[in-house]
Amino acid sequence: MDKQLTKILVVDDDPALRQLLAEYLNRHGYDTLLAPDASDITQRITKFSPDLIVLDRMLPGGDGVETCRRLRAQNEDIPVILLTAKDETADRIIGLESGADDYLGKPFDPRELLARIETVLRRKKGASALVKETPVHFGPFTFDPARRQLFKDNVQVKLTGGEINLLEALVKNSGKPLSRERLLALARDDDEGERNDRAIDIAILRLRRAVEDDPKDPRWIQTVWGIGYRFSPDA
Incomplete structure (x- = not known):
């Protein structure tokens, strides 16, 4: 996938982290949209058509896991990487069972998030190519x-x-x-x-x-x- 055409939606209530990720991902050729919560995530998906969502586990007015479950129930197959301050095995399992494609505990190095984004997108591209052909x-x-x-x-x-x-x-x-x-x-x-x-x-x-x-x-x-x-x- 051409990274210059790849859109990432970052949903996190920490404005400093949102800005950091936007600057870092933009430097690496991604088009980044930021949101402080998931209240209107469906509308953002329709308008922005992201290729991947970076979604915080704990959000004001909504839970990242429940948001992910809702998206999967609506048959949204956009890849999701969950971010969380919790890094216990049980919590990771809950996140993955909700339909998330990957799970990353806070604090994290932006380079690790970038690597996970590229891995998930490659996996998604490979699956899409098989369907497309x-x-x-x-x-x-x-x-x-x-x-x-x-x-x-x-x-x-x-x-x-x-x-x-x-x-x-x-x-x-x-x-x-x-x-x-x-x-x-x-x-x-x-x-x-x-x-x-x-x-x-x-x-x-x-x-x-x-x-x-x-x-x-x-x-x-x-x-x-x-x-x-x-x-x-x-x-």
Whole structure:
């Protein structure tokens, strides 16, 4: 992963530590966003689209472990490194069981955090590359993420760039319900200007018309009431 394109969200209530990490990570080519608490972390994720979150274990108005659990329950798979003043084995296990990718006790050397960030990102990149290279089959359709093309019975289906982005976001999160907010972040096409929830609904309808026998009773791209949409290749 190109570090100049890698975004890190640092959530910690210590302003001095936040500033230290921002300066250190920025010097090493990362784009860093800072937050004093996790109260609006979902909105920050949607707006900033971070590649990794550095999350403090103890936060005012919220717990880092519970925040991590909530993100995983929402099917957010962004890597999380938890920071904590507690470094007991039991506490590390609780942190990892919450869905965190790594755990670092305070105080720590910023060089160690940097090394852990790069290790987690390499691991994430390797897993994503495997998913990206694997064609996905559903019914008569095959979606090839590497070529960003959809085929029906080996004949290419013409889709716009935005529709391909949307299909790719759904396929990469196969089986997971994605909110309209999350789809906006994942499928955004800067050439199409500002998008909103209604635009996502219209794009979903167009995509359904391309792949569903009956767009009003979809088989592959399902509506999850109260949340958004889900791609179900084995439906």
